[in-house]
């Protein structure tokens with residue numbers, strides 16, 4: 067499996083280690099695979115048609131994570147996007163994402179009935195965890211959301227750090243986890259060197275065992291589904307190794323799930339477009355200067371190129 071790991075880790079560009087048929091449960095995600103997932107909008111549609119996406123993200127010192135979530139979801143086509151944010155970052159988020167709805171809560175004294183009404187009842191899909199590292203009681207909030215929400219949950223960053231594997235037993239909704247290798251290693255209680263060997267096996271086993279969709283982020287991001295299929299993405303570049311790139315991906319993923327694209331297709335599409343927007347950004351500003359906001363800036367071009 068060494069060549070295989072090297073390809074996924076970005077150490078080689080030789081993708082023919084992934085020959086279809088030899089191991090038919092593993093495929094690449096290329097343009098031809100995802101181009102039909104985004105449909106032309108119906109003339110008689112309205113914003114409700116394109117999904118209500120709720121984010122509980124950001125915390126003091128990490129307002130940007132929430133802003134990147136919200137703006138990425140808006141640029142991916144969601145009809146209504148809402149940030150449920152702590153009052154310490156409310157003004158920043160509200161002013162940096164004008165098209166998003168916002169609701170502020172008091173971290174010291176959170177009302178779970180407000181959380182239920184303003185986030186859970188509002189949303190077709192909920193994403194949480196990006197930039198939540200400085201939030202008081204975040205673990206309780208996460209636990210409440212997993213227990214109470216029936217819609218698909220996308221769990222990123224601090225959400226993954228705070229996740230106890232017991233929380234994944236008997237969950238009733240679809241759950242998408244978006245770890246990088248460091249976060250995946252923590253989840254498995256192993257170190258990163260363990261994860262980097264036979265990556266696909268570890269990712270698919272986890273996905274199957276815990277009945278979750280997994281987006282394992284790296285040089286070549288892998289999408290896995292509980293049925294045991296894995297899809298290796300082919301877009302993206304090292305310029306994307308910059309703070310907030312993952313927060314942008316979480317926004318895109320939640321958006322396409324909210325637009326009711328079949329879940330595994332939505333995940334492959336999101337990862338592909340995120341990488342493509344990064345590649346367009348790279349050709350415009352170069353890999354040294356690329357910042358996460360550029361991925362959102364070039365997302366429209368990535369979407370246009372993909373559906374053309």
Ligand SMILES: NC(=O)C1=CN([C@@H]2O[C@H](COP(=O)(O)OP(=O)(O)OC[C@H]3O[C@@H](n4cnc5c(N)ncnc54)[C@H](OP(=O)(O)O)[C@@H]3O)[C@@H](O)[C@H]2O)[C@@H](O)CC1
Pocket residue numbers: 127128129130131132195196197198199223224246247248249258283284309310311312313
């Ligand atoms: N503007 C904002 O609001 C921003 C907010 N953000 C928010 O900040 C929070 C914390 O994020 P963070 O970057 O400080 O720490 P985190 O991701 O937990 O990594 C720490 C550990 O993981 C490891 N590691 C990482 N990647 C790896 C890989 N691919 N493969 C292997 N290892 C990898 C890494 O290892 P090392 O660097 O030592 O190699 C280190 O040990 C989070 O909530 C996020 O949403 C950020 O998005 C930035 C912009």
Ligand SMILES: Nc1ncnc2c1ncn2[C@@H]1O[C@H](COP(=O)(O)OP(=O)(O)O)[C@@H](O)[C@H]1O
Pocket residue numbers: 076223246283284285286287301302303304305306307308309310311312313314315
């Ligand atoms: N060398 C690379 N090549 C391609 N994509 C990369 C590379 N490094 C990072 N990325 C992408 O950038 C994103 C980083 O996400 P993450 O580690 O969660 O960052 P953050 O927490 O700062 O938002 C992932 O989507 C990952 O696939």
